[in-house]
Each structure stands twice: as C-alpha cells, then as structure tokens.
Amino acid sequence: MKERELKHREMRGRCHTPSSLRGTPPILGEELNGGGRSIDTPSRLRRTLPALGGESRSRGKQGETPSHGSLYPYPPAGYSPYFRGRVAERGDSAEYRYSERIPRYGRRVRTGWRGMAVAWMAVVMVALGGCRGKAPSAEEFTREVYAPVYAKGFDIAGAEGMESTIARVRNPWQGAEGVTQEYFVARDGERPPRGFQGVTIPGGARRIVCMSSSHVAMLDAFGEVERVVGVSGIDFVSNAYVAAHRDTIGDVGAEMNYETLVGLRPDLVLLYGIGDAQSAVTDKLRELGIPYMYSGEYVEESPLGRAEWMVLLGEVTDRREESEAAFRAIAERYERLKAETAAPEGRKKVMVNTPWQDTWYMPSTRSVIARLIEDAGGDYIYKENETNGSLPVGMETAYRLLREADVWIETGQCASLADLLAVNPRFAEAKAVRTGQVYNNNRRLTPGGGNDYWESAVVRPDVVLRDLIRILHPEDGEGELYYYRQLK
Numbered sequence: 001m002k003e004r005e006l007k008h009r010e011m012r013g014r015c016h017t018p019s020s021l022r023g024t025p026p027i028l029g030e031e032l033n034g035g036g037r038s039i040d041t042p043s044r045l046r047r048t049l050p051a052l053g054g055e056s057r058s059r060g061k062q063g064e065t066p067s068h069g070s071l072y073p074y075p076p077a078g079y080s081p082y083f084r085g086r087v088a089e090r091g092d093s094a095e096y097r098y099s100e101r102i103p104r105y106g107r108r109v110r111t112g113w114r115g116m117a118v119a120w121m122a123v124v125m126v127a128l129g130g131c132r133g134k135a136p137s138a139e140e141f142t143r144e145v146y147a148p149v150y151a152k153g154f155d156i157a158g159a160e161g162m163e164s165t166i167a168r169v170r171n172p173w174q175g176a177e178g179v180t181q182e183y184f185v186a187r188d189g190e191r192p193p194r195g196f197q198g199v200t201i202p203g204g205a206r207r208i209v210c211m212s213s214s215h216v217a218m219l220d221a222f223g224e225v226e227r228v229v230g231v232s233g234i235d236f237v238s239n240a241y242v243a244a245h246r247d248t249i250g251d252v253g254a255e256m257n258y259e260t261l262v263g264l265r266p267d268l269v270l271l272y273g274i275g276d277a278q279s280a281v282t283d284k285l286r287e288l289g290i291p292y293m294y295s296g297e298y299v300e301e302s303p304l305g306r307a308e309w310m311v312l313l314g315e316v317t318d319r320r321e322e323s324e325a326a327f328r329a330i331a332e333r334y335e336r337l338k339a340e341t342a343a344p345e346g347r348k349k350v351m352v353n354t355p356w357q358d359t360w361y362m363p364s365t366r367s368v369i370a371r372l373i374e375d376a377g378g379d380y381i382y383k384e385n386e387t388n389g390s391l392p393v394g395m396e397t398a399y400r401l402l403r404e405a406d407v408w409i410e411t412g413q414c415a416s417l418a419d420l421l422a423v424n425p426r427f428a429e430a431k432a433v434r435t436g437q438v439y440n441n442n443r444r445l446t447p448g449g450g451n452d453y454w455e456s457a458v459v460r461p462d463v464v465l466r467d468l469i470r471i472l473h474p475e476d477g478e479g480e481l482y483y484y485r486q487l488k
Helices: 002-012 113-132 214-222 240-244 258-263 279-288 303-307 310-316 320-340 366-375 395-404 415-422 425-429 431-435 463-472
Strands: 047-048 085-090 095-098 143-146 153-159 165-170 180-186 199-200 208-210 228-231 268-271 290-295 350-351 360-364 391-393 406-407 438-440
Touching: 143 310, 143 320, 153 310, 165 290, 165 310, 165 431, 180 310, 199 290, 208 214, 214 228, 214 310, 214 320, 228 240, 258 279, 268 279, 279 350, 303 320, 303 366, 303 463, 310 320, 320 366, 320 463, 350 395, 360 395, 395 425, 395 431, 406 431, 415 425, 415 431, 425 431
Parallel strands: 180 199, 208 228, 208 268, 268 290, 350 406, 406 438
Antiparallel strands: 047 095, 085 095, 143 153, 153 165, 165 180, 360 391
8 A cells, every 4th residue: 555655646746747857846945935834946956047148127237147146037948937936156057946836847836725725815816806907998088187287288087986097198299280199007907998009007107218308307306306217318417316326327328229228127218209209119119018108398388388297207107296296386486487577668689599500490489488588578589480390590580680689598509709709700790799698598518518408497497487587687686597697
C-alpha cells in the first residue's frame, strides 16, 4: 500500500510537467503575494535568465540586468504570466524565482481550505467587477461637471452614478474647424461608453509628459508639477522644479523620441497641434498603448480662456477642485485690475512685434495680446485684421504705424535699443523709440534661450495685465515689471 501511494504521488508530480522542470515546484524565497508559508527555491530548479535585451517596465536601462530585488514583470518563455517574481543577481545573469502560486504546468503549490477561499474570493471579485464595469451609453454623459466661463475649447461631462467623466476638446489647433475629440477619464474600474471611439485616460494620472512648457505651468499652478516626468526641449523650460530635476525628468525632444518616451512609463502625454492632428504621433501612441490628450489653450482668444485650461488638467489628475480654486483666484485678480484701470480719453496707441524675414505679422483685434492691451487701458493700433490669426502687412504700412504708436511692445529677441536699430536703422524714426517707450517680454529667459513669457504667462494673465498697466499708466504708481523690460 505504501509503495503504491508513493508511486501515485510520483506520477502526479510528473503529470504535464516537462522533464527539465520535474520535481518539487519552485517556490519564491520571500512572500510576495501574501498569506502562506514560503521557502527557498531549490538551487537545482532555479532557472537563469539572460541579461535584459530591451526596455521593460522594471527599473533599469536597456541592455542591463535589473538590480537585486527589482521587480521583473515578465517571466521567461514557458512560465506562467500570472506571476511577479523578483530578480536576484548571479554573475552576469539574473535569476527568476516563482511566487507561491499555481504554475502553468505541474502540480499545485497551495492546497486546502485557504486555497479554496482565495479561489472563491477571486470569483466573487470578478463577478462584482463585471457588474460595476457595465458600460453605459454615450448619451448618458449629460451631467455638467465643468462648463468653462472664459474658454471655448473644452468642457467636462459626467453620467449619473459614475465617477468617470468625458472631456470634450474642440478645435485644438489653429485652423481646425468642426473637430471634436473625446477623452474618457476612467475611474473606479468603469468602462468607456459603448461605441466610444476616443482615448481612455486613467483618472489620477501621475506620470505625465508635457510636449509644451505651458502644460508644465498649468500643473504647477495648482501644485501638481511633480507629476511631470518628461518634457519636450528641457533647455527651454523655465519651471524651477523641472530645472532642479533635470537628472530624472526625460527630454523626448521636439520630434518625439519614442524609445525615451516608453522608458518614462507615462500615464498621459499632453500634446499640442500646429495646423493638423499629428496623426502619425497619435497612431504611434495608440500602438504603444500610451494615453494622450490634446490641449488647445493657445488658440483661445481670451487671456483668461487660456488659463482656464488648467481645469482640464486638474480633471485628468483628479485635482479638479484645486485647479478650479487656482483659476478662480487668477480670474478674480485679473477682473479687479481691469475694473480699477480707468479708460481715459486718448488712450495710448500700442504697436506690437518686429518683422520676420522682411514680413511684419500683425495680430487680430480678437487676439489675446489685443485683449490685454484693451483691458490695460491701451489702444491696439492695427484695426484691419479681424480674423482669428495674424496677417502680414507691408513694411511701409508698418513704418506708418510705428510713427503713430506711443508704445511699442514685444520686439522679438531685442534686449536693447541698439539691438532694435541693428535689425533696421529706420526704426529710429519710430515715436516710441524717440521717447524711450519700447518694451520687450523677454525679461525671464533660461540659459538655453527659453522664455518664461510663453510658459507661465499663459496661466498668469493677471501678472501680464499688471505689467501692461504699469507700462501704459506709469503715473498710477511705479512697480517692478515681471515679464517685460524697458529697452534702453
């Protein structure tokens, strides 16, 4: 009887088990999955892995073996994908050890009432998750979660009884017409609506790559800049946190280095479009399984409309209330400054920009800078452009405007009047040059040539307005300029 039982046990252990793995199932030497006793894997059963040949979700660079104790998320070929083991160094290779669970082949490691309880709990959790995750229809997302006050390019909607929301982004690049993109911000295991064709973003995204420095400023505005793990052109980013963490924040470049991007393990990539949808980029991100979202703040025509896009970033980071509070404070300061600025007769006429390749582009009367000049009590000098973009004007027209303008702002790369006259000696005829009323928005530059005006000023229109009020109404009291400086 005893001999028969021993033979039966031996046959049971060999059932469906390759010869190289027969014997006692390997067991992890430390408890990873909770509960139960664990023992060291017998050395004769340990399987050696070659050095990693590519980037994986585990820590470590490409081609390196993960350090001792780091998570190795994928088992070797032929082993169960349901385990998460740990890697232990052994020479130039790594050693994979099993967790105390059921291998793809071979006999069970754990039996008895505890194993049965775990199995039943798994069944119950799957059943409950299936009920909770039942997909709604898109028509159910009619509850207003956030309706912007100033911005026109986005809104956020929800459905009754659901934590998840849908963010709708409209015409997020210049020239876009009739474009609407939908982003499902998933929470609590909830599924996207049936037939949803947009992008699903995990709620509370913690690892964010920003393709525009203005996205960094938005996150910083409501205290979440530490979520930034990657940027495009780190030398041009002014943000203090990014500058202090250059060794850990990746630079994916202007053309998107996908190898670098994958290594950053982002939860979300914030994109901006210039003229089109960048379908090559979004197709690649879909292929890689990396969520993305377009931010179209730069096409807004209102200074506060641009800043309000921070609320959308607050939504995807589960910090909407904080982002709303931050924006509300900015809007209140802006409106107060605007109300306090008198609109006297004979407003000062304001000229903007310098020529680029012998062509002078003048903003629309609907543009952000024209709105800022008006709110600061000034008069934007060029009234002929009422489109939604800048238009070129002839140089003779520009010279005429310069002779009439009381103040000249935003003069390109010039840091002094000498720099300005070096661009074109005829600028000496400008009224603002003769009276010393020339100002540029390049006071806050990075060593690499980045300009904080195009970064943080997007979310601080109240500070820009204060600068312009001090420029146009110096009689109301002196104060140090933040983004602008007077050219001398």
